[in-house]
Amino acid sequence: MIEAENLTKYFDAFLAVDRISLFVEPxxxxxxxxxxxxxxTTTVRMxxxxxxxxxxxxxxxxxxxxxxxGQVRASxxxxxxQHGLYTRMRGLDYLDxxxxxxxxxxxxxRERALGLMRRFGLEDALGKRLGExxxxxxxxxxxxxxxxxxxxxxxxxxxxxxMDPQSAKQVRDAILELRxxxxxxxxxxxNLPEASLLADRIAIIRRGRIIAxxxxxxxAQEFVGPPxxxxxxxxxxxxxxxxxxxxxxxxxxxxxxxxxxAPDPARTNPMVLRRVLDQGVDVVTLSQRSRTLEDVYLKIxxxxxxxxxxxxxxxx
Amino acid sequence: xxxxxDWRIVAPIFLLTLVFPLLANFASGLFVGLFExxxxxxxxxxxxAFLPLMPxxxxxxxxxxxxxxxxxxxxxxxxxxxxxPLLSTPLTNVELYLGKVFSSILPxxxxxxxxxxxxxxxxxxxxxxxxxxxxxILQIFLLTTIQAVxxxxxxxxxxxxxxxxxxxxxxxxxVIIPMSLLVIAESLIMIQPDMRFVLxxxxxxxxxxxxxxxxxxxxxxxxxxxxxxAIDALNLxxxxxxxxxxxxxxxxxxxxxxxxxxxxxxxLKALRMPSTIYLLxxxxxxxxxxxxxxxxxxxxxxELSDETVxxxxxxxxxxxxxNPTYILWIIGQNVRVLLLATLLAVFSFGVLGLVITTLPFGxxxxxxxxxxxxxxxxxxxxxxxxxxxxxxxxxxMLAGAAALRLGAVVTNPPDGMTVGEAWLRALADVIKIGVxxxxxxxxxxxxxxxxxxxxxxxxxxTTF
Numbered sequence: 149m150i151e152a153e154n155l156t157k158y159f160d161a162f163l164a165v166d167r168i169s170l171f172v173e174p175x176x177x178x179x180x181x182x183x184x185x186x187x188x189t190t191t192v193r194m195x196x197x198x199x200x201x202x203x204x205x206x207x208x209x210x211x212x213x214x215x216x217x218g219q220v221r222a223s224x225x226x227x228x229x230q231h232g233l234y235t236r237m238r239g240l241d242y243l244d245x246x247x248x249x250x251x252x253x254x255x256x257x258r259e260r261a262l263g264l265m266r267r268f269g270l271e272d273a274l275g276k277r278l279g280e281x282x283x284x285x286x287x288x289x290x291x292x293x294x295x296x297x298x299x300x301x302x303x304x305x306x307x308x309x310x311m312d313p314q315s316a317k318q319v320r321d322a323i324l325e326l327r328x329x330x331x332x333x334x335x336x337x338x339n340l341p342e343a344s345l346l347a348d349r350i351a352i353i354r355r356g357r358i359i360a361x362x363x364x365x366x367x368a369q370e371f372v373g374p375p376x377x378x379x380x381x382x383x384x385x386x387x388x389x390x391x392x393x394x395x396x397x398x399x400x401x402x403x404x405x406x407x408x409x410a411p412d413p414a415r416t417n418p419m420v421l422r423r424v425l426d427q428g429v430d431v432v433t434l435s436q437r438s439r440t441l442e443d444v445y446l447k448i449x450x451x452x453x454x455x456x457x458x459x460x461x462x463x464x
Numbered sequence: 465x466x467x468x469x470d471w472r473i474v475a476p477i478f479l480l481t482l483v484f485p486l487l488a489n490f491a492s493g494l495f496v497g498l499f500e501x502x503x504x505x506x507x508x509x510x511x512x513a514f515l516p517l518m519p520x521x522x523x524x525x526x527x528x529x530x531x532x533x534x535x536x537x538x539x540x541x542x543x544x545x546x547x548x549p550l551l552s553t554p555l556t557n558v559e560l561y562l563g564k565v566f567s568s569i570l571p572x573x574x575x576x577x578x579x580x581x582x583x584x585x586x587x588x589x590x591x592x593x594x595x596x597x598x599x600x601i602l603q604i605f606l607l608t609t610i611q612a613v614x615x616x617x618x619x620x621x622x623x624x625x626x627x628x629x630x631x632x633x634x635x636x637x638x639v640i641i642p643m644s645l646l647v648i649a650e651s652l653i654m655i656q657p658d659m660r661f662v663l664x665x666x667x668x669x670x671x672x673x674x675x676x677x678x679x680x681x682x683x684x685x686x687x688x689x690x691x692x693x694a695i696d697a698l699n700l701x702x703x704x705x706x707x708x709x710x711x712x713x714x715x716x717x718x719x720x721x722x723x724x725x726x727x728x729x730x731x732l733k734a735l736r737m738p739s740t741i742y743l744l745x746x747x748x749x750x751x752x753x754x755x756x757x758x759x760x761x762x763x764x765x766x767e768l769s770d771e772t773v774x775x776x777x778x779x780x781x782x783x784x785x786x787n788p789t790y791i792l793w794i795i796g797q798n799v800r801v802l803l804l805a806t807l808l809a810v811f812s813f814g815v816l817g818l819v820i821t822t823l824p825f826g827x828x829x830x831x832x833x834x835x836x837x838x839x840x841x842x843x844x845x846x847x848x849x850x851x852x853x854x855x856x857x858x859x860x861m862l863a864g865a866a867a868l869r870l871g872a873v874v875t876n877p878p879d880g881m882t883v884g885e886a887w888l889r890a891l892a893d894v895i896k897i898g899v900x901x902x903x904x905x906x907x908x909x910x911x912x913x914x915x916x917x918x919x920x921x922x923x924x925x926t927t928f
């Protein structure tokens with residue numbers, strides 16, 4: 149579990165993280181999104197007791213990040229933005245080195261290292277020097293390193309970057325498995341489709357602040373509005389739009405299609421369908437227009453930018 | 465992890481470790497042969513005395529590699545972006561620091577031992593049949609070890625405080641040059657058997673340096689600094705703000721009384737610990753001076769009569785009375801010494817500042833030891849110091865304590881402060897105490913020294 153309250157970090161006069169509050173339960177994947185330099189890495193570093201917060205507090209796996217840094221770091225597996233491998237070492241030796249740092253018994257660290265390397269398809273590279281690994285293999289080995297001591301909390305920065313589709317799927321499956329095992333996972337990424345696929349909750353950071361936080365649906369509802377439905381008809385639907393405007397908000401329409409807002413699809417959609425059928429129009433499909441995380445993210449960032457400009461324009 | 469394909473790294477280490485001792489043996493053989501052929505009479509003792517020139521150098525070359533490894537440690541890992549995974553582990557800062565120190569030191573030190581052993585074996589079992597004293601061999605190994613530790617602990621401090629290996633390598637000259645000079649000096653001492661006791665003193669001094677460097681390393685090594693320091697940008701505006709706020713103590717405008725109350729007096733209180741260290745050192749110096757006087761006693765009774773002292777005093781008094789610039793000369797001399805002590809303190813963790821400002825106590829100890837040894841009346845001598853000393857000595861003590869703090873603060877910056885901030889604040893304190901307290905006291909002391917002290921001594925000498 150991760151709890152943070154008003155976590156703030158200054159570097160001299162520069163405010164890098166501004167009163168961030170988080171609550172991530174076990175078995176939850178939180179995706180932290182935001183532009184470069186938003187404060188994501190600084191937040192992760194505070195959560196791993198590498199950086200000391202200027203103010204606020206945070207607990208990770210029940211340990212205070214300031215008062216119990218050793219326990220915090222023992223309870224967290226970190227995949228850093230750069231894999232940071234020792235390229236002259238061999239895969240298994242490298243994992244053994246970190247296993248010893250985490251004080252895993254010899255047999256256990258070998259067993260776990262071999263198991264994880266097999267799981268990520270690295271079994272053929274056990275004896276290879278890490279400098280000879282491909283980018284994707286390096287990334288996977290770094291992930292293995294983060295998972296080696298079986299931590300309850302994982303902080304993963306761009307876990308699938310530089311990976312081929314098959315490797316990326318292996319990693320995504322591993323993250324979903326971690327979630328099933330009731331691990332707490334924080335994912336910082338720019339890969340929005342991946343975030344929407346994996347994350348239970350999303351936090352968007354900009355200028356050191358969390359500007360939005362919640363499930364995808366909550367965020368979409370708040371920032372993009374209620375779901376939009378598309379009705380595809382068989383042939384020309386003359387006058388249908390005018391007729392439906394009495395029951396729903398029609399946004400756009402064409403000769404054989406129509407988009408309308410459905411604040412409560414369970415109630416609205418049957419009503420719309422009845423009216424369409426009453427008019428003798430055949431329906432091909434009625435589907436929700438996809439609202440991607442990208443739409444939501446861009447909308448949230450855009451609104452924050454507007455707020456920022458408004459604040460700057462306001463005389464002090 | 466080194467493999468055969470790393471031969472470019474391995475070959476020089478191998479050469480330095482194994483080939484150089486053989487080369488040194490060969491050179492020694494040539495040297496001895498030369499003396500045997502062209503030397504006069506029996507030169508064996510003379511030649512033997514010169515043989516200790518080499519072992520320190522033979523050991524030093526491989527050990528110097530530890531400096532490169534140590535310089536590479538933190539900053540090299542940071543450059544290769546492999547530092548953060550290590551910092552994310554449960555290892556404590558001290559464990560990381562010591563791990564880096566040991567991993568840097570052990571392979572080159574082992575190579576150094578091997579080199580020395582090879583050289584000594586060549587000299588002992590070879591044609592020279594040299595029979596060095598066991599204590600000399602012990603000194604060679606101990607000095608090599610201690611020097612390696614000094615270099616590595618210094619290099620790790622440099623490595624953790626720089627942002628690139630290039631910068632670290634440039635700064636390494638601050639370690640390698642003094643150490644090279646020291647090795648040469650040690651070799652020269654070794655060829656003089658009656659001076660070899662000095663090597664123990666050198667070891668003791670280096671041990672102190674190790675303690676200071678380790679303390680500095682463990683104190684200033686922290687994850688935040690290592691990861692937070694991206695570029696060596698000098699933020700002058702920030703530096704000035706920190707310095708000025710410490711100097712003024714937040715007192716705006718020209719308000720001397722408020723400045724003394726809110727800024728100077730709290731700083732004086734903050735100097736309690738360095739002042740205590742200063743007093744203890746002064747005491748040690750005084751006792752040391754006194755002890756020296758028992759070994760090197762001056763014939764004061766015959767050389768120093770009351771009339772001579774009186775004549776000298778009258779002369780000084782006349783000069784002082786007729787020429788007020790004498791006061792300025794005394795002030796200038798004291799200020800110059802204190803500035804020099806402060807400057808040296810910066811480069812020696814405060815040690816040289818402390819030594820220079822407490823040296824007069826050693827001289828006083830020596831003088832009073834001689835006075836006691838010659839059964840002279842100490843009163844004129846006490847009174848030759850006391851009238852201006854009551855002002856001058858506390859002034860020097862305060863300046864010495866502030867200088868000590870300025871030099872030593874880098875080894876132990878207060879919690880929540882970077883080394884830079886702590887040093888800037890200590891510098892502001894030095895200037896604050898110097899301008900606000902020490903300088904006025906020195907002016908007063910100089911006036912008393914010229915106008916009052918000679919009169920008092922004259923009165924004593926003529927009255928009793």
